[in-house]
Amino acid sequence: MQFDTLIQNGIIATATDTYASDLGISGGKIVALGQNLPADAASHVVDAAGNYIIPGGIDVHTHLDMPFGGTKSADDFESGTIAAAFGGTTTLIDFAIQQKGQTLRNALDTWWKKADGKAVIDYGFHCIVTDLPDARLEEMKSLAGEGVTSFKLFMAYPGIFMVEDALIFKAMLTASDSGSMICMHAENGGAIDVIVRRALAEGKTAPKYHALTRPTTAEAEATGRAIALAEMAGSPVYIVHLSCSEALEKVREARDRGLPVYAETCPQYLYLSIENFDVPGFEGAKYVFTPPLREKWHQERLWKGLAADQLQVVSTDHCPFCYKEQKELGKDDFTKIPNGGPGIEHRLSLVFTGGVHGGRFPVNRFVEMVSTAPARLFGLYPRKGTIAVGSDADLVIFDPNLEQVISAATHHMRVDYSMFEGIKVKGAPRQVLSRGRLLIDNGKFVGRAGHGEFVKRQRYSLQ
Ligand SMILES: [Zn+2]
Incomplete structure (x- = not known):
């Protein structure tokens, strides 16, 4: 042979x-x-x-080249996928955003153009739905047949992304008919908006008030409501970026009842906390993203949830904005700080360090949450997410003892700070291959823009 x-x-x-x-x-x-x-x-x-040979990482939550509040995320599909590859991620699923009044296909066309010729790793898209007249329901079904088998809805950001329960329920009914997954940003946007306005009226404008105006109860309530709507619709639901114990309890309880309810968390919720806002001046803006950082005790609860399969996936919610000029847009008003943080590059190292070296779960469970479970839930398995004859040769030669210190001075994301600055990790990729082609060779990028292809995903099934 x-x-x-x-x-x-x-x-x-x-x-x-x-x-x-x-x-x-x-x-x-x-x-x-x-x-x-x-x-x-x-x-x-x-x-x-x-070294270990593990299936390439799959990051199902990224925002490359995404417009937000008069600016756009700092990584495009080239710089963002190069950084992803350095960290051992060989497939990502980004979000195409439907503007109100636009067809879903228009949204996808826009994002296909952003990625085409630029991505160095394979990619798919979830479609963010903001407007859903009945004609769009048919479009959801036809897109599922073309490999876009997941849709994201927001219960937060009123006036921008937030949709009402009836729309969520209709989307879930359609998803259940057509084998799609509904991804949910679960926070009670209406209540949060009232709390935010009150804070601003009291002159509370510093970055930390972004966190203090978004209580865990708002996330738990919306998580529970999303699960109830999905149960009535007979559809699966995937809670994105779960950040706190109260929301995790809702997911755990639903899974104990046998419902197809899934959730991801992100490294920032495992490593950072509200204490990160105890920094001088405006620097807390580096940690402004949604849901916000929580009190420190939630971290251990999330690690335990990962070990026990109450949480299935670790993604990054990579949405980088530079501190200078971008985060600074909110210097006098935390509501104007672009929401998001950079994380696409260090997911595997952070989860391996805290999870496997930390004695919380074995290497196999690590592989499951960074690659196999995302592949299964989002229609990529077994083409991706495992090592088997016939699967794509998306592979990471992963050195469990390679030590690195995370820093903006050495990372490859196009952003001027790191959320994880100074954190020591143990376990990192030596070489990374995408469909048999070497992308990363001992610290050097050797791939090329345009190697990455759009991946048509299969429909969701319970198997
Ligand atoms: Zn996101």
Whole structure:
């Protein structure tokens, strides 16, 4: 058997197994697994001794080249996917935003253009729905047949993204008929808006008030309401960026009842807390994103939720805005600070460090939450999200002992600060391959813009 690439001496780790094996790649696919595969039949040999070989990371929550409040997120599909690749992510699902009155297809056309020719890793899109007359319901169904099998709705940001319960319920009924997933931003936007206006009237304009005006109860209430609507509609629901124990309780209770309810959290909620706002001047703006940072005790609750499969996925909600000139738009009013933080690059290292080295879960559970579960939930499995003959050769040679200190001085995201500045991680990619092609080689980017392709995703199923 001829191989384009043969990876030798590594330890393969999937969501279920850990074993020593060589791995042969041909035509961008994994074509052979086994001991002592013949090296003379390979054009290129990679020695993975001392490293894990894991399926490429899948980040199902990113916002590249996204307009927000008169500016746009600082990474485009080229710089953002290069940073993702450095961190071991080989597929992402970004969000195409429907403007009010626009068709869903228009929204997708806009985002297809943003990504085309730029992305260095494969990508798909969820469609953010802001306006849903009955004609759009048919469009949801037809898009599901074209590989856009998930839609995101907001229960927050009144006047911009927020939609009412009837629209959510109609979208969920349609999703349940057509095999789509509804992703939900769960916060009670109406109540938060009242709290925010009151704070501003009292002259509370500093960045920390972004966090103090968005209580955990607002997230828990909306999470519970989203679950109830999904239960009535007979649809699955996926709660994005879950940040607190109270919301996690709603998800846990629903899953205990056997409902198809899923949730993700993000590294910022595992590593950062409201204490990050104790910084001089306006610097707290670096941590303004939604939902906000919580009190520190929530972190351990979220780690436990990940270990126990109450939370299924870690994504990043990568939505970078530079501190200078972008975050500064809200210097006198926290409501004008662009919401979002940079995180696409360090997801695997942060979760591996706190989860596996931290003794909270084994390497297999780590692989499951950063790759396999997102692939299953969003219609990419088994093409992606695992290591098996026939799967795409999206692979990370991951050194469990490689130590790094996260810093804006060395990261590859196009943003002038890091949320995780100074945090030491242990465990990082040595090499990263997308469909058999080397993207990252020991700290050097060796891929090319335009290598990444749009991936048509399958419909959601309970299997
Ligand atoms: Zn987001």
